[in-house]
Amino acid sequence: MFEEIGTTTDGDLIINVGPQHPATHGVLHLVITLNGETIRKVEPHLGYIHRSIEKMCESLTYRQFIYVTSRMDYLSSHINNHACAMCVEKGLQIEVPERAKVIRILLDELTRIASHELWWGAMAMDLGAFTPFFHAFRERESINDIMEETCGARLTMNFIVPGGLMADIHPNFQKRVKDFIRLYKSKFEEYNEMVTGNVIFRNRMEGVGYLSKEDAISFGCTGPTARGSGVSCDVRKWFPYEGYEKITFDEIIETGGDSLARYMVRVREMNQSIRIIEQLIDAIPEGEYQAKTKAVLKLPKGEFYSRVETARGEFGVYIVSEGGTTPYRIKFRSPGFSNLSALDQMARGSKLGDLVAMMGTLDLVIPDIDR
């Protein structure tokens, strides 16, 4: 797996970035072929954190496998749980109570903001600015506190289960979310002042890592990566689930195709998430938080696919059932895996220093890629 530092027959230099490198945010290993400082080829080597979750799930019941899925894209664990719960509900034709649906959307959007906050801070840190990281974590921390109070966890939530939710929300939930919205709105301008409008930052992002619309579709890119290239692909708009069709929000699309466009999509998307939360936070219907389900879930024979929009793109769950209590085969279509495959195309011809900006705006979460 490890290729030594060496030269090709053309005289190009081969270097390794990672698997232990601060800019890869996890154990991603890139083998880069360089001509001078120009990138000829980028080859990702994956698998350092591969846990074979798909194989594990084959011996876990439909109630148990939700817990493993939180460990894939750990920054959008609610949304992963949501996709899996939806897939099981589709198979069993469970009608989820309205209250659970609204709370699910609220948690999803809070997760999305938390994930984008972390990305924003980490990406600015990759480009050499350390301060934004602390600013981002200040707001993210209050989301984590809300999650801790309601779900009892700060990272791997396991709160959304087939049939609804694990428990009802904490009595303080609405008040704390409103407090968070106030905090966020008072701080958001700082983000733009500090990073978005910063001339050094813009110069490092503009025109870097260009991905055309055709390539974005062909590489199977989804989420902000594709929307930065002008592809309309928001699952919440295209194939609405859990009542997203009743909520007013915009799908953010930028046509630049470069790192700055992808950056702008994510920053503007946070405001849309706030907009969704504002519409729902006072409109949580009363009622049950969980549908009545059997203790042992048995999916009928067949194939079920469900998908959601995570912070990184389209996350799909494909369950093949033989009628038993465990899936016969399960496949997770993770957004990061497809997004990463476009990195080579983006990076060819640019300078080595720009690779960090490209990886930053792809928002890679390695456990999501490796699964």
Added chain:
Amino acid sequence: MNDTILQNELLKIFPELVFEPGTEWLQVTVQSQQWLPLANTLRYKVDMDFDFLFCVTCIDWKTHLAMVYHLRSTTSKLHLVVKATLNPLNPEIDSVTSIWKTADFHEREVYEMFGVNFKGHPDLRLLILPDGWEGRNPLRKDFEDPINMIRL
């Protein structure tokens, strides 16, 4: 264009296709040697335009392997699930990397996890598994891990 029209159009060009009724998305089973011409038609024929290959996977049914391709058109929002049956002893199918670039990574994953040989793939080698793993395919049903860390 809707599912029925698509089904009829496809049957005109490929009469031996088998459509499966009663599924969420239109589902079709194809002979493995017919997959590449079918893929070309689906991608490039006017009004089909299945430009988005969002999921490629394989299922080990013990008696045979089944490749599953999930396709979507970003213009018409139509979905199509294409399946191809492979012989488990010598599984082989044409690569579609030249049509959808995303197939590159997905096919490499299926290659190492199921041992399917993708003919015409430009760079078919291990992606996730460590070097020297060749020959043992973890997601096959008969795979036994000597360390057994994942058996629960």
